[in-house]
Amino acid sequence: MISKIKEIKKSIMDASFFTPSWYSIFINPYFINRHSLYRHITQFARSVSVDDRVLDIGCGLKPYQSLFVVKEYLGIDIEGGGHDDQAKIVDAYYDGRTVPYPDDSFDIVICTQVLEHADDAEVLTKEAARVLRAGGRIFFSMPFIYPEHEAPYDFRRYTSFQHKRLFAAYNFEEVSIQKTTGFFGTFGQLFVVWVFESITFRAPILKALLSVFLFGPILAVSLGLDWILDKSGPTMDYVITAKR
Numbered sequence: 001m002i003s004k005i006k007e008i009k010k011s012i013m014d015a016s017f018f019t020p021s022w023y024s025i026f027i028n029p030y031f032i033n034r035h036s037l038y039r040h041i042t043q044f045a046r047s048v049s050v051d052d053r054v055l056d057i058g059c060g061l062k063p064y065q066s067l068f069v070v071k072e073y074l075g076i077d078i079e080g081g082g083h084d085d086q087a088k089i090v091d092a093y094y095d096g097r098t099v100p101y102p103d104d105s106f107d108i109v110i111c112t113q114v115l116e117h118a119d120d121a122e123v124l125t126k127e128a129a130r131v132l133r134a135g136g137r138i139f140f141s142m143p144f145i146y147p148e149h150e151a152p153y154d155f156r157r158y159t160s161f162q163h164k165r166l167f168a169a170y171n172f173e174e175v176s177i178q179k180t181t182g183f184f185g186t187f188g189q190l191f192v193v194w195v196f197e198s199i200t201f202r203a204p205i206l207k208a209l210l211s212v213f214l215f216g217p218i219l220a221v222s223l224g225l226d227w228i229l230d231k232s233g234p235t236m237d238y239v240i241t242a243k244r
Contacts, residue, residue, distance in 0.1 A: 018038065058114030076090060107136045109136070129171065136243070145157075147190070179231050179239075187222065195214075
């Protein structure tokens, strides 16, 4: 019973990690990475109809489900991979080749920070197009400049040009590719992640103090400079929206 409670608490914490509040900049050392993506998906979710059916590919804990006020929200993921199956909330499992739903089943498909982990990114994109009805829309995101993670299940990074090629190959239209950060947001976040992950020994108090007095200010200044310079320079992630 105690272990189950701990599991539930961890799941709640993990989910909130993906949907940070503004003050999380002093708590979450990954704030820029997570908050920039959260802003984009929040904006996209506001454009979705209450009558839509949504499929979340690589859903994990379904951290963005609450943003979508829709008819139905389903999530799929693989078994195993970089996360424990107990830390996933799935409606069906994906075998890496075929999404387990019929053609034209969904109005919206979202896939956040998953393409870099897929065994075959082209097959996954093709399957997303197959289960999406004509006129349906997608929201995809993928790191561009970010450390390897979820080892050994991190396989690729795409430029904006490769994203255009990939989605055009499966007849997506109105493809929009946006940066989530510019040079300073990218550099500031990478520096903080490097320092934070270099502390390999158990030191929760040290990490908390660094988050408040060092990481938070660095991230805040980085975001400010990004805003002033209109996100010029290399980005941490690309966000792709398109219509079938």
